[in-house]
Amino acid sequence: MVPVEAHLAHVLAAIRPVSPARLGLAEAEGGVLAEDATARCPLPSFDNSAMDGYAVHASDVAQAGPDSPVTLPVTDEIPAGDTRSLMVAPGTCVRIMTGALLPGGADAVVPVEWTDGSRQQARFTQPAPAGHALRRRGDDVAEGEVLLAAGTRLGPAQIALLAAGGHGSALVRPRPRVAVIATGNELAEPGTPLVPGRIWDSNSYMLAAAVRQAGGVAQRHRVTDDPQVVLAAIKEHSGPADLLITSGGVSMGGEHDVVKAALVDHADVAFSKVAMQPGMPQGFGLVGKGPTPIFTLPGNPVSAFVSFQLFVRPAMEALQGLTPVPLPAVRAILTAPLRAPAGRRAFLRGVLDAATGTVTPLTGQGSHQLGALARANALIVVPEQVVRMEEGDPADVISLP
Incomplete structure (x- = not known):
């Protein structure tokens, strides 16, 4: 049987990132940026007020008190x-709203409170030092x-930062179409x-939801147990898709292994036994x-x-040019x-209590x-050489997304 790490390495070696698109x-x-995005102007692009209040000369309210x-x-x-260009003369003030252009001469904003x-005639009962409640040009990001x-x-x-920085578009590796x-x-x-x-x-439905959760765009299809129908569906959808996933039809030696039968003449698709439970029968390769890339998953x-x-989640990250990051893993104590x-x-379903470890x-x-899977928030990883673990034993646990 093929070790889990070896099968994943075989998968990732075959993945090529999708082409960038603007x-x-x-x-x-x-999407994932394919190039650095720089600020087309300073952020903020003009001096403005951080609060609703009054733009003043700070010296004019320095002695204010209750x-x-x-x-x-x-x-x-x-x-x-x-957008008017206004001035505040000494001994006067201008009422100003949050985000509004700071008038010339003003060096502070006194909050309306x-x-x-x-x-x-505004009465001020508290002084505001120079620079108070101001957002200076370029304070956030320099041009x-x-x-x-x-x-x-x-x-x-x-997305908000790109928009604020003047970008109406971005060069990205798009979400994989699956x-x-x-x-x-x-x-x-x-x-x-x-x-x-x-x-x-x-x-x-489950796999399409998993694709979306992993950042992809999913389309669902269902076909009958006919190798020709399966092959036709694979050919039809391999063109517009960046990745294919089938489920079912890959058991070891079953006469109704329709996916294996459909792909029997495709030298670039290999079927193997991976040393894991659940999920031992696996297939992966390239079609079209x-x-x-195509994953043929168990039914x-x-x-x-x-x-x-x-296997699929890391491949989707690689499709966007990212280095795949394993799901978070911790050590926890078994309660049973x-x-x-x-x-x-073995990857056993469990409930992780992070507070108690x-x-x-x-x-x-x-x-x-599926009942246990739906209640689980983690997978308990049991090494290949271990057949039993006791209550109180430490275990490696993968947190599920």
Whole structure:
């Protein structure tokens, strides 16, 4: 059997990053920058007020106090977005809103809470030192400074920074487009009536959700147990997709291994036994003119889920030019004993309590048992040579996303 690390290394060696594309900011979300993004102007680009209040000469309110207020005439009002070039003369003030252009002459903003809020003659009961409540030009980012480095994944904050820095688009490696193909004559669409011998299709929904959670764009497909139909679907979707995932049809020696049968003549797709449980039968390779990477995952849902986290998730990161980062792992104390098969690394479903540093193995560890998987927030890793662990033993635990 192939070790887990060896199979992952084989996968990552075959992955080539998707080509960069210049996308508008809305479309670039979730993408990974392919070049540094620099500030096209200072941020902020002009001196402005950090608070609602009054723009003043600080010296004019230096003596203000609760028992000795200073009164200044209000000569104008500046809302955010007002582009007029105004001046504040000594002995006067201008009412100003947060983010508004600071008028010439002013060197402080007195918060409205320190005044009576008047629009004619404002009373100040507290001094404001020079520089108070001001945002100076370039305080955040200097012109030409790198806003975001190549290799940065664009989330909400990064998109905001690009927009604030004057970028309407970005050169990114886009979110991988992933086609999920579930196989099986037994599959029915959830919500439709079932007859004995049929099951509702959960794998395609689960894997598509996992793709989106990992930063990709997923499309779901379902085909029957016919090798020609499976092959046609793989050919059809390998063109527009950056990655293909099939589930089912790869068991070792079964006569209904339709995915293996469909790809039997594809020398670039290899099927192997990986030393793990669940998820021993694995297939990976390249198909189509792209060529497009394809993962052929087991049909049991827990096997497919664990396989995705261990192999597909890192491949998706590599597709965006990133160095794959393993899921967070910690050591935790078992609250109950567990068993595992000899010669295979087990990934048992559990509930990790970070506060106490403990992990509880769940009942229902079969590769078909979605109930335990849905309750789990972690995988308990049992080494290949270990067949039993006791309550109180330390264990390696992978946190699930």
